[in-house]
Amino acid sequence: MSRIALIAGQGLLAPAVAACLDDPLIYALEGFAPEGLAATPFRLERLVPFLDDLHDRGVTRVVFAGAIRRPRLDPEAFDPRTAQLVPRILTAMQSGDDAALRTVLDIFEENDLTICSIREIAPDLIPAAGVLTGQPTDADKRDMHRASQILAQTGPLDLGQGAVVAQGLCLALETLPGTAAMLDFAARHADLRPNPTGARGVLFKAPKPGQDLRIDLPTLGPDSVDQAAAAGLAGLTWAAGQVILLDRAEMVRRAEAAGLFLWAVDASEVAQG
Structure with a gap:
């Protein structure tokens, strides 16, 4: 058998x-x-x-x-x-x-x-394109696109699978220590946003260009929502169909409580490497 x-x-x-x-x-x-x-x-x-x-x-x-x-x-x-x-x-x-x-x-x-x-x-762990909760603004969408451009360029260097962008500027890039370390770094440097009352920024996650999608897919979970909130971000974004969500219902609950959006971005909106 x-x-x-x-x-x-x-x-x-x-x-x-x-x-x-x-x-x-x-x-x-x-x-x-x-x-x-x-x-x-x-x-x-x-x-x-x-x-x-x-x-x-x-x-x-x-x-x-x-x-x-x-x-x-x-x-x-x-x-x-x-x-x-x-x-x-x-x-x-x-x-x-x-x-x-x-x-x-x-x-x-x-x-x-x-x-x-x-x-x-476990296909239910990987959401298709769409906004799970909240609503990204046009500025948030521009920051998402900028973050996806950054990952498309750094991916071939075998760095991480995430970036934090606010007002068009990269506040943090994921490297070996992982997503939590990246978000902690972004939180400690939140004052670098040029306009304190402008766009708060987004986290974007995606596989590296050319990555074998059978293994090591990026993962987000409820703790990621808490860490993004602590970093003062407006929301979490990721490549639809290519990122794992752990306990989606709890992620949505925490995002709604913190006023964050959750957005699985369609491939047509993600920069390619």
């Missing part, structure tokens, strides 16, 4: 995806166990035996969900077959997160495992 394996990372996404699956086998890279979800650990240094074990358990499909960081590799822990992949893995890791993820996907597929996207497994 064919089974699906969930490779779970940290955060709330993995439990949300697990809830959409029927009896999945759940695994996590050692050191990155998901909260509130029982997962069998595995090590990258023993990747090939892990893939063999998936086959032995009847797994044919794999879905990745949740956050991980690049693990520290122990040269002495590699088994002989995985050791043959070391030059390939290390080269990819040195080339950036996107290259590393693509290499991992390639290795899984070369071992006859199909990679499923979150959009296939």
Whole structure:
């Protein structure tokens, strides 16, 4: 019988995806166990035996969900077959997160495992185009477009998946520390807006140009709304059909309470890289 394996990372996404699956086998890279979800650990240094074990358990499909960081590799822990992949893995890791993820996907597929996207497994987590609550102004729309232009240019450099723009100026750009750190930075520099009574600014999230959409989609959740409110922003915007919302109902509730809008932006309005 064919089974699906969930490779779970940290955060709330993995439990949300697990809830959409029927009896999945759940695994996590050692050191990155998901909260509130029982997962069998595995090590990258023993990747090939892990893939063999998936086959032995009847797994044919794999879905990745949740956050991980690049693990520290122990040269002495590699088994002989995985050791043959070391030059390939290390080269990819040195080339950036996107290259590393693509290499991992390639290795899984070369071992006859199909990679499923979150959009296939849990489509309700990824909203289509439209305003969920509130109403962006023309100035907010201009700031969204500016932010999408910035991401279209920085994406090929393998930076983050988010930017904060207010009054046409970039207040913060997402890098390795993540969305929360970006919004905290924007909050601490909110006084840089040229017009204190002008447009408050927006957060925009989108995958990097050319990113494999089966893995590492941008994610927003209720905490993102709180952090955007603390940064004095007018709303959260994202590329429709390409960003995961965790607990959409709670995001809407908090946005309405804080007076923020939530807008899934149609692809025709998003700058392309």
